[in-house]
Amino acid sequence: MDTQAVRVEGLHKTYGDRTVVDGVSFDIARGETLALLGPNGAGKSTTVEILAGFRRRTGGTVEVLGADPETADTALRGRVGVVAQSTGRTGPLTVRELIRQFAGLFPHPRDADELIAAVGLAPHARRRMAKLSGGLQRRVDVALGIVGQPELLFLDEPTTGFDPHARREFWDLIRCLKDCGTTILLTTHQLDEAAQLADRVAVIAAGRLRAIGPVSGFGGPEAHLPIVRWHEGGRTREERTRHPFALADSVAQRLGGSPDEIEIVRPRLEDIYLDLVGDAAGEAADDIAASPVVTETEGAVR
Known part of the structure; x- marks a missing residue:
């Protein structure tokens, strides 16, 4: 069979x-x-x-x-x-x-x-x-x-x-x-x-x-790397790393103390899915922007 x-x-x-x-x-x-x-x-x-x-x-x-x-x-x-x-x-x-x-x-x-x-x-x-x-x-x-x-x-x-x-x-x-x-x-x-x-x-x-x-390990090893997320200069920054605690310590040292909000996030299936869908939406937008537009009245490419 x-x-x-x-x-x-x-x-x-x-x-x-x-x-x-x-x-x-x-x-x-x-x-x-x-x-x-x-x-x-x-x-x-x-x-x-x-x-x-x-x-x-x-x-x-x-x-x-x-x-x-x-x-x-x-x-x-x-x-x-x-x-x-x-x-x-x-x-x-x-x-x-x-x-x-x-x-x-x-x-x-x-x-x-x-x-x-x-x-x-x-x-x-x-x-x-x-x-x-x-x-x-x-x-x-x-x-x-x-x-x-x-x-x-x-x-x-x-x-x-x-x-x-x-x-x-x-x-x-x-x-x-x-x-x-x-x-x-x-x-x-x-x-x-x-x-x-x-x-x-x-x-x-x-x-x-x-x-x-x-399901376990979906998206590959890189997709499961922890994310360190913190606030700096009025905006949210984040970085994937294999050494999240070391990165968090280096951020705190650079800023002269721990930021008000810093977190280490372990990506879930939902996070990986949203990244994949977001990338696809970006590709579709690029394709539309790159496509020539033909107007019915002009019949020309512009």
Whole structure:
């Protein structure tokens, strides 16, 4: 059996002259959880939709459980679960009726009532979908995505609308799925969620993959260097160093005493992520500034 559940090489997606996904490449091993992070509009959801077979790619190669999702038959669908960013399911069916209906589409589904309890919907099982709040509808989305016990699960910002308690319960459910061997691709804005659930983290911004690696040590050794931050001359200064205490002492000696505010910061996943996204935003601004502008009236480059 192939050890890789997902292979992506040079993935591109464009709409006219707008590039949404720009040469993205990564693998996901069987049984692994990969968290895909990035700001709104970064290309995360488009990437997931291409992998799930919902959207055609412009270029590159994609393999999901050994098949191209763009041309695969229905057998692949039965092995893959998808929790899209928003489905907006409403209608006359109750929660239990809808989940049982979906369960009937799969050869070896989870028990509907056990699943309803697992996603915290037991008190609402007899309520009609149209009467549920957005947060409760989101829990139904999650239930429908995993009812078929998929080998591979795509979770696109699954805990949107969850309260803190529900989010923790959902994390426990995802850990159980992982323990059973499910491969998971998770997109999220919650960095603590990525740190809790993922084996590896990837950051995508402006359509490009900026970094990928294990949660522990993500971004490489340089990204984890301590930061000494202090106030001097009316502004905040900071410096990365392997010897933060020595630097703090040298600053104090140079200023003739310890500054009013000096701190040593150990970078977290959030800090590294924000640095990567900030660099991508700077690159995009540079690209825009360097691009020639054509006016419709003049038809000339200026």
